[in-house]
Amino acid sequence: MVSARRKALEKLWNGECNVYEWKEVEDPITFVTxxxxxxxxxxxxxxxxxxxISATSQTGAGAIVVQQIKLSLGNEFEIPPGCKITVTQNGKTADYARSGEPGVFIDHQEIVLDVFKGWA
Structure with missing residues (x-):
């Protein structure tokens, strides 16, 4: 049963994502993995x-600006480390990789992402 809090959160979720994993698959005909x-x-x-997120260094080299990318979605979905996540939102599609453990809350989870650079 979906709570009222979850339904309210989902009204803010205007994107869709697909999750992919790189794994060994056996061909049913040739039995080659x-x-x-x-x-x-x-x-x-x-x-x-x-x-x-900006941080200044003590060496006077200037400020370093880092962008944190976060994905919010239902907490019933298992998103394994190292997977690729393709997100479509506001007419744009991009590939990301899960970079850390998800923050799991009562009605959703938040995952910090990195830009996907290819399978390791």
């Missing part, structure tokens, strides 16, 4: 948010 991209979840409602 090869690594492939496998879809774990499709069309999950989500919200992608960005936050700029």
């Amino acid at each position: 090869t690594p492939k991209e496998v879809t774990l979840h499709e069309n999950l409602k989500c919200k992608l948010s960005h936050k700029n």
Whole structure:
């Protein structure tokens, strides 16, 4: 049963995401195992948010600006480390990788992302 808090959160989630994992898959005909991209979840409602974090150094080299990318989605979905997450929001699509452990809350989870640079 979805709570009223969760329904209110989902009204703010204007994006969709697909989650992929790189794993060994056995061909049922040849029985050869090869690594492939496998879809774990499709069309999950989500919200992608960005936050700029700036820090100044003591050496006088200037400020360093880092952008933190965070994905909010339902906490019932398992998003393993190292997976690729394709997010479509506001007409733009981009690939990200899960960079850390999710912050799990009563009605949702928040995952800090990095830009996806390819499978390791």
